Amino acid sequence: MKKIKWCIIGAGGIADRRAIPALLCDKQNEIVAVMDKVDAVAKQIAEKYGVEHYYSNAEEMLAAVPCDAVYIATPVFCHYEHAMLALKYNAHVFMEKPLALNYKEGKKIVDAFKSKNKQLIIGYMMGYHNLHCKAHQLVQAGKLGSINTVRLQFSCWYPEIPGAWRQQKSMSGGGCIMDLAVHCMELFYNITGDRIAECKSFFGNKTFSYEVEDSAVITFRSKNGIYGIIDVNFNIPDNCSSAKLEIYGTEGSIYAEGTLGQEEAGRLKYIYSPQGAYEAQQNRSVAKPQLFYGKKGNIYLKQFKAFNKLILSQNRDYTNADRALEIQGICDSIYNGK
Ligand SMILES: NC(=O)c1ccc[n+]([C@@H]2O[C@H](COP(=O)([O-])OP(=O)(O)OC[C@H]3O[C@@H](n4cnc5c(N)ncnc54)[C@H](O)[C@@H]3O)[C@@H](O)[C@H]2O)c1
Structure with missing residues (x-):
């Protein structure tokens, strides 16, 4: 070898x-x-x-x-x-x-x-998490029907630390968008194979007084018409943060908790439930979810x-690098309000 x-x-x-x-x-x-x-x-x-x-x-x-x-x-x-x-x-x-x-x-x-x-x-190691691979497989196999909406939530507690490079715009490029939202965007690309076409965002400092944003909500529309929400924060205590990935389609949904992060942890709930006619009773208890768990492997x-x-x-493969560059462009456009 x-x-x-x-x-x-x-x-x-x-x-x-x-x-x-x-x-x-x-x-x-x-x-x-x-x-x-x-x-x-x-x-x-x-x-x-x-x-x-x-x-x-x-x-x-x-x-x-x-x-x-x-x-x-x-x-x-x-x-x-x-x-x-x-x-x-x-x-x-x-x-x-x-x-x-x-x-x-x-x-x-x-x-x-x-x-x-x-x-x-x-x-961008989170795409190697077994549950994100499972989500990719389910979405790509059409097991959720046509995807309508995606939501990714990722947060941590990151208080003021004098001299910290992440808290200075010239050293980090930005705050929770550059640090956390980039992972969410990459996962969206990875799982759906789609790309972000347009964003509308709110971001700023709600808690801390450092130079970069501590809170952001990014809404987007993808090239294939999926609507998405990414919410990232540096001001939610670690024990109160629950990294979430939600994908909703016309025939099924994925709800994953605790999968965004450095561990191959968390669980994913998949529901397949194609709907026929309009159901006025709105009975939501009949669908049986399938549960999948993090393998506790090493995504790095x-x-x-x-x-x-x-x-x-x-063979060289620049798919990951090109995607990382595209994500960088999306961050630029969010920060520039374009
Ligand atoms: N993928 C992930 O899970 C993950 C997690 C954390 C950080 N990161 C990324 O890793 C990078 C580093 O983040 P970190 O949290 O380890 O930062 P850090 O500040 O904890 O560590 C950076 C290290 O680089 C050293 N360093 C600083 N300037 C240097 C220079 N000019 N030349 C050589 N060494 C230098 C520092 O002394 C320090 O040991 C960032 O890009 C960050 O976004 C990725």
């Missing part, structure tokens, strides 16, 4: 919490060097995972340690610089979401990877495996 040699840029956050442990679950991956701008973090992560080399300068690392792929988990304002740097050293890149600060920057990244025939994948590992398969083949 060919080993894939990885360098990590931005080792201290989600890289440590999720990505590095996921990479190391698969014997195909070998982490050859880690980098973080904080030297002590790079050292600590290298020691924690038994990685030989650590750096506090990304270019020094890439020049010194040959690798096949780079995993980038730096703040959003660094994505452009780090993706381009990895490409300069001919690496394939797996980069955390969102793609970039805005569409213009994102397009330069995607075009550059295409022109050098290097794989670029953005870490699943996405890394898909990435490895791609880079080992000669």
Whole structure:
């Protein structure tokens, strides 16, 4: 089995919490060097995972340690610089979401990877959740009839933290839209195979006084005419947040709770109930739901495996990157009120 040699840029956050442990679950991956701008973090992560080399300068690392792929988990304002740097050293890149600060920057990244025939994948891992795959399968098989309405809700508690990059527009590109709604949009694309055509949104700061929005409700119409609602918040306590995915069609519905997030958790309720004539009694208790549960697997590992398969083949696939770019354009249009 060919080993894939990885360098990590931005080792201290989600890289440590999720990505590095996921990479190391698969014997195909070998982490050859880690980098973080904080030297002590790079050292600590290298020691924690038994990685030989650590750096506090990304270019020094890439020049010194040959690798096949780079995993980038730096703040959003660094994505452009780090993706381009990895490409300069001919690496394939797996980069955390969102793609970039805005569409213009994102397009330069995607075009550059295409022109050098290097794989670029953005870490929208929720599509790998078994229940989102189930939703995709049910929708694509027509088991809900024609889809009318979709709702995605995702929230967390994110109070003011002095200096936090996510709370500064120039570093994050935005608040709960750039951080949470992007996952919802990607899932909508993934499950329905449809695309967002037009949005009308409310967003702002209802609770916190940082620069970026803490609340947003995005309504949209898809290319195929589905109406959708995405509501995302940074101001709902974690224990009160219930990530939800709802899909309603002419013959059935899906109601999933607790599936949006970092775990392969939650449950999905599917109801198939084609309706005949108008039923004045509106009896809603007769349909028997089918229940499906999260498998408790590792959605990060699943996405890394898909990435490895791609880079080992000669075929490049930019579906995920193109989608990430389109989502970036939608965020731009929401923020610009267009
Ligand atoms: N897919 C997911 O589940 C998920 C979850 C959280 C974060 N993310 C994404 O991952 C990225 C990082 O988020 P985070 O929560 O880990 O942030 P974080 O601030 O917790 O961690 C970022 C790490 O990068 C380092 N860093 C900062 N600037 C750097 C630079 N110029 N060069 C090298 N290292 C630098 C920091 O020292 C820190 O160790 C963001 O794009 C975020 O949206 C994805």
